[in-house]
Amino acid sequence: MEEVKSGMVTLNDGKTRPQPIKLQLSSDTLTLLKEELVPVYQEENANELINKVREVVIQKHEKSGLGISLKGGAENRLPVLVSKLVTGQAAALTGGLYVGDAILKVNGEPCDRATHDEVVNLLKSAGSEVTLVVKHFKPAAIFLNKDQPTGNNNNSPMEEDSSQFPRLERQWSVYVSIPLLFAYLTRYCPGTDKLRANAFEVVSVDGASTGVIHCDDSHSLADWIRAITNNISSLLTQMIKMSNRLLIPEEQILYMSWTQERVSPARHWQAWKPKFVALKGADVCLFDMPPMQTRDWVRCDTVFKLYECMFKVLKDSELLDDRQHSCTIQTGTGEKFYLSTDSRSDLLHLEKAWYRCNHNSIVKLKSRTFGCTWRGRLSGLTLDLEAGFSLYDSETKSYKWVYKFSRLKGSSDDGKSKLKLHFSTETSGVEVREVECTNLQTLLFCIHAFLSAKLASVDPAFLTNY
Structure with a gap:
């Protein structure tokens, strides 16, 4: 049965520092969730704020300024952004401006390519009524909110001490989602025989990766690996059953799964590369990409009659490096494929399928x-x-x-x-x-x-x- 599971782990994507993430496993997907600050607006204003260009009229008071601070500008390759609204002053009293709004026009004058100082001067000389055309820039709202406690903004002479922001909440957002059909899980560093400690990686059929997922202990690691590989296996089993409904008995698929093939360092800069193995009818088929359509089987370059090959599970003394759970497939034409699975149970599953497929093919032959x-x-x-x-x-x-x-x-x-x-x-x-x-x-x-x-x-x- 497929498993549903969630929990906290640590992710190392190779780009940023390791960070805590929430891992969610469903029957067909592995999802990584990252906690982020998200601006939350009043529901009645949300669509207008985020999706539309808006016009806001500010009535300037004689003894006070607009009560607005700005950041950005063309010199920073950014639009000029509202970074602060002073409570009780003209800009805040409109109720139509938000931190993170990009100023597109001031009294009809385009500002989308203006520098910071040019927009400041336009606002100073605008008179008692200022008409702004703005559009909300959501990422800026988060950034400017984080920046606020660090002190006053020296970019604008119109600064005041307080500001008004959209309300921010911590929410779990999808960092990456991996479809499990035709995906594989590995504990090894890509292309090597180096086993990661308490960590694994899940790679989708299109090559997208979760990054390296670290678990707190070996028990947690084993539990996650068991649950994920179980769901991957269930999906493959379902795919085999669906495909076999369209195939004659002599061409039935008995086995499909990812392995890793050891290749010559002279031909490949990494010693190992993914190889998808399928046993179909009397054939053993080796793919670089899984057969997802009928024509993929016909186009497979590496196909041999299973009874014309020799399958051998390797002993520890026969291994070529530190990768365990390895086997060889040797063909009658002299080719030899050295394969490895991620676990002993995976290797035993392949061996069992091989002998069953051999028996079925010889009985028919x-x-x-x-x-x-x-x-x-x-x-x-x-x-x-x-x-x-x-x-x-x-x-x-x-x-x-x-x-x-x-x-x-x-x-x-x-x-x-x-x-x-x-x-x-x-x-x-x-x-x-x-x-x-x-x-x-x-x-x-x-x-x-x-x-x-x-x-x-x-x-x-x-x-x-x-």
């Missing part, structure tokens, strides 16, 4: 024949899920030998083309059959695939354990 030579004669070596091994002589058009899979006791090869198969006989002896096959590696991987499928057919517990 039933048999596979390889061209070879035996005793110098052109022949066909057939692997059959029911019959086992059989060799067919092309010249005599007859079978020279047949062995059940259960009678195979071992094999050896020269790494090039020669393969020796050791079979037990009814008299407890061993018969050795040597063949030559130009496609030796693919033949060996297919033998392994058929043996695994046969074992699963004979012993259903084999697949249950995977």
Whole structure:
């Protein structure tokens, strides 16, 4: 089941100092909320204030000024802004001006490109009635409110001691929102084998990132990782089910997930890059971007028949660096992919899916024949899920030998083309059959695939354990 969860964590986005944020997890989205000061205006004036250009008429008193202070100007690449309104004086008494208003015109004179001093002089010489055209500049209201306690503003000679501001409230606003479909979570620094301490990052399908999310302790970290990966997995499962409704049984998708592929430093400045793995029908597909449309499957450049590949979970002694939970996929054509998952459970899930997909594909395939030579004669070596091994002589058009899979006791090869198969006989002896096959590696991987499928057919517990 999908999880809904929220809590406080610390964010390091690499641009600013680490800051506290609220993390909210829904079934399909991870949202980061940041606390901000937001100006709040009277509801009846809000739309007029924020969305419209307004005209405000100020009646200047003879013995006092306008009661207004200004900041900004063209010299600062800013409009001239109202930074202070003196309570009880002319500008404040209009009720139509706010701190953060940008002055666009003074008595019809355009000010949008005027300097600070030019606008001040226009206001001084405006007479007893001043008509201002203004538009509210919301970010300025927050900035000027924060700036207010620091002391008097020396930019304007029309200063007074008090001011009036829109009411400010602390509110949680969305900092970043990550859709979880086709997203992935990682604890590693990008492109490396360096594991972060009590921290993780979630990356969306379009490459947007949460930044590095730090948790207070390992228990909190594990809880967040479990909840987020559970929701990502649930969304992928739903996507697989939806896609399979449109696919024939032989082309059903069994598995999809992100991994990390180790690449040659000579070809890539980082040792690891994201790789999306899918098992579909009898194919293993490797994508740089997930297949979100039907045509993406057709355009996939890296596709191999699963039964012509060898999947291997690596032991600690076989790892190339500090990344754990790694495996290799080796193809019969000689290509080798070194992949890593973020957790052991993810790796076991991939391994289980691989053997299930292999069993399903071999059951549908039933048999596979390889061209070879035996005793110098052109022949066909057939692997059959029911019959086992059989060799067919092309010249005599007859079978020279047949062995059940259960009678195979071992094999050896020269790494090039020669393969020796050791079979037990009814008299407890061993018969050795040597063949030559130009496609030796693919033949060996297919033998392994058929043996695994046969074992699963004979012993259903084999697949249950995977």
